[in-house]
Each structure stands twice: as C-alpha cells, then as structure tokens.
Amino acid sequence: MGFIKTTEQDSYYDHLEEMSTSDLIQNINKEDQTVALAVQKSIPQISLLTEQITEKLKEGGRLFYIGAGTSGRLGILDASECPPTFGVSHGLVIGLIAGGDSAIRKAVEFAEDSVTQGWKDLQEYDISSKDVVVGIAASGTTPYVVSTLEVCNQQNIITGCITCNENSPLSKAAQFPIEVVVGPEFVTGSSRMKAGTAQKMVLNMLSTATMIKLGRVKGNKMVDMQLSNDKLVDRGIRMLVKELDIEPSKASELLKKYGSVRKVIQNY
Structure with missing residues (x-):
C-alpha cells in the first residue's frame, strides 16, 4: 500500500x-x-x-x-x-x-x-x-x-x-x-x-x-510526586491517612519531616 x-x-x-x-x-x-x-x-x-x-x-x-x-x-x-x-x-x-x-x-x-x-x-x-x-x-x-x-x-x-x-x-x-x-x-x-x-x-x-x-507508583497512588503546591501536599496527607490509618495532623507532620509520601511509608 x-x-x-x-x-x-x-x-x-x-x-x-x-x-x-x-x-x-x-x-x-x-x-x-x-x-x-x-x-x-x-x-x-x-x-x-x-x-x-x-x-x-x-x-x-x-x-x-x-x-x-x-x-x-x-x-x-x-x-x-x-x-x-x-x-x-x-x-x-x-x-x-x-x-x-x-x-x-x-x-x-x-x-x-x-x-x-x-x-x-x-x-x-x-x-x-x-x-x-x-x-x-x-x-x-x-x-x-x-x-x-x-x-x-x-x-x-x-x-x-x-x-x-x-x-x-x-x-x-x-x-x-x-x-x-x-x-x-x-x-x-x-x-x-x-x-x-x-x-x-x-x-x-x-x-x-x-x-x-519503574516502580514510581504504589497501588494506584503517586507516592513519589513532588509536593510543589498546597493541592499536592493535601493529596499526600490524604494518601498517608488512608495508607497508615493516622490522623491528618500526624500525616502533615511526617510529610514535612520526610518530604515525600514514599519516604513516610518506608520510615513509619
């Protein structure tokens, strides 16, 4: 053809x-x-x-x-x-x-x-x-x-x-x-x-x-996303609340400490 x-x-x-x-x-x-x-x-x-x-x-x-x-x-x-x-x-x-x-x-x-x-x-x-x-x-x-x-x-x-x-x-x-x-x-x-x-x-x-x-998603979540704005930080907090069964305030504190959802899950 x-x-x-x-x-x-x-x-x-x-x-x-x-x-x-x-x-x-x-x-x-x-x-x-x-x-x-x-x-x-x-x-x-x-x-x-x-x-x-x-x-x-x-x-x-x-x-x-x-x-x-x-x-x-x-x-x-x-x-x-x-x-x-x-x-x-x-x-x-x-x-x-x-x-x-x-x-x-x-x-x-x-x-x-x-x-x-x-x-x-x-x-x-x-x-x-x-x-x-x-x-x-x-x-x-x-x-x-x-x-x-x-x-x-x-x-x-x-x-x-x-x-x-x-x-x-x-x-x-x-x-x-x-x-x-x-x-x-x-x-x-x-x-x-x-x-x-x-x-x-x-x-x-x-x-x-x-x-x-390449392992950049866990389950169906963007656990390696950059926390570059409030919307993404809020999304990260919700992921952690669900994944680790913790309070939003605790999730927020851990996210500030480790800088990524994946690192919090690995270290919690």
Missing part, C-alpha cells in the same frame, strides 16, 4: 462557517469520539515501544521526544509532567522542539524543514545508545524528525515514533513505530485536533506505563 496522508484529506464536513455554534461543537465532539478507538487499534505497537523504553530507563538511559509544532509541544508537555508526577529527575524524560524553546509559544518558520538540526539538538544532551528517541509527527513526513531518527538508527540508538498516517517515511525510519490513523480533520489539515489528541493519549500511555514499571 502506498503512502496516503489521511491527515491532509478533505474534512467529512463542509460549509463550516454556515454551521451554528452548537452544530460546530457537536460535530467536533463526534470526530473526537473516534480518536480513542483509533488509539485502541495501536495498543500492540504502544506496548512494544513502552517495553523498549522501560528497559533502557532501567539500565540508566533516558527518553527523548522530538517533534515540530503541536507534536513538539505535546512531547515537551509530557516530559515536563514526569518530574512532578513521578518524582524523577528533569533529565530522565526530555522533550525537544524544532526551533528551540521559543517555538513552544511561537511558531518558528521553516524550523521543521531542517534535516540536520534535530541530531545537533540531541548532541547537546550527549545522546548515546543507552537512550531512546521517539519522533512525533502527525504527518509522518517532518524532515526535522525523520532525519533525526535515521541518524539515531546509524548510531545504534533505539527509535520509536508516533504518527497519524500509515506507511509514512517516519514509520519506516522508526524501529518501533506507532501509527494512530484518525482520518481527516474537522478543519481540513488541522492536525492539532484529532491527531494532536491521539498523540497526547499515546504519550500518556508511554510515560505512565513506563513509570509504573
């Missing part, structure tokens, strides 16, 4: 500007409901990549996400949420975006078209064969991402990808591709919509399942 960019095909809907607000919202929601089913079809691929990531991280490696535009931002979002949620270092999961950090807020023209910059960006982190690199691109054709995975393969670095087209150049470049085919977008070509939602869902799965396999 040849390569067809379903993410660029015409929307199933037309004359959007003539729709009522209610119809617009209902139709977007109707399309969004198909995303989880598309992700479900990719579970075997997601599981394979998760196992590769888990093994490398257990051996002291790191996970890199690399993308452009929405895809790059989603990778950075997932990476930035791992330290507060699971108590891991900021250097364990790293998100890179074409055009550098300024591109997180404002698109950098033509940054995604470079076929050399992605590898240069990885080299800033002393990338090695201990690490895993996951390229994210809805189209599956972004030069910044595809070229980087090709160099990683030559350097004996495990590569995965998340894309929303079948048989794309990115899928072919990745050793462990994940293809979530969500079909045409509500606004033709606007891959921040269904494709972006699918990528976010897959990233949630990859990082969460990996962190659980």
Whole structure:
C-alpha cells in the first residue's frame, strides 16, 4: 500500500462557517469520539515501544521526544509532567522542539524543514545508545524528525515514533513505530485536533506505563510526586491517612519531616 496522508484529506464536513455554534461543537465532539478507538487499534505497537523504553530507563538511559509544532509541544508537555508526577529527575524524560524553546509559544518558520538540526539538538544532551528517541509527527513526513531518527538508527540508538498516517517515511525510519490513523480533520489539515489528541493519549500511555514499571507508583497512588503546591501536599496527607490509618495532623507532620509520601511509608 502506498503512502496516503489521511491527515491532509478533505474534512467529512463542509460549509463550516454556515454551521451554528452548537452544530460546530457537536460535530467536533463526534470526530473526537473516534480518536480513542483509533488509539485502541495501536495498543500492540504502544506496548512494544513502552517495553523498549522501560528497559533502557532501567539500565540508566533516558527518553527523548522530538517533534515540530503541536507534536513538539505535546512531547515537551509530557516530559515536563514526569518530574512532578513521578518524582524523577528533569533529565530522565526530555522533550525537544524544532526551533528551540521559543517555538513552544511561537511558531518558528521553516524550523521543521531542517534535516540536520534535530541530531545537533540531541548532541547537546550527549545522546548515546543507552537512550531512546521517539519522533512525533502527525504527518509522518517532518524532515526535522525523520532525519533525526535515521541518524539515531546509524548510531545504534533505539527509535520509536508516533504518527497519524500509515506507511509514512517516519514509520519506516522508526524501529518501533506507532501509527494512530484518525482520518481527516474537522478543519481540513488541522492536525492539532484529532491527531494532536491521539498523540497526547499515546504519550500518556508511554510515560505512565513506563513509570509504573519503574516502580514510581504504589497501588494506584503517586507516592513519589513532588509536593510543589498546597493541592499536592493535601493529596499526600490524604494518601498517608488512608495508607497508615493516622490522623491528618500526624500525616502533615511526617510529610514535612520526610518530604515525600514514599519516604513516610518506608520510615513509619
């Protein structure tokens, strides 16, 4: 089967500007409901990549996400949420975006078209064969991402990808591709919509399942979360009250002393 960019095909809907607000919202929601089913079809691929990531991280490696535009931002979002949620270092999961950090807020023209910059960006982190690199691109054709995975393969670095087209150049470049085919977008070509939602869902799965396999969750609780605001401190206190059958005041005192839910449980 040849390569067809379903993410660029015409929307199933037309004359959007003539729709009522209610119809617009209902139709977007109707399309969004198909995303989880598309992700479900990719579970075997997601599981394979998760196992590769888990093994490398257990051996002291790191996970890199690399993308452009929405895809790059989603990778950075997932990476930035791992330290507060699971108590891991900021250097364990790293998100890179074409055009550098300024591109997180404002698109950098033509940054995604470079076929050399992605590898240069990885080299800033002393990338090695201990690490895993996951390229994210809805189209599956972004030069910044595809070229980087090709160099990683030559350097004996495990590569995965998340894309929303079948048989794309990115899928072919990745050793462990994940293809979530969500079909045409509500606004033709606007891959921040269904494709972006699918990528976010897959990233949630990859990082969460990996962190659980690394022992960063106890039961179903985030026992290693950083206590960086009042909401999280309150959550920690509730966890301890339930786990250790103690008063909230005692839990609060222990949490201040040890600094994490896990350490309190270990030392109580």
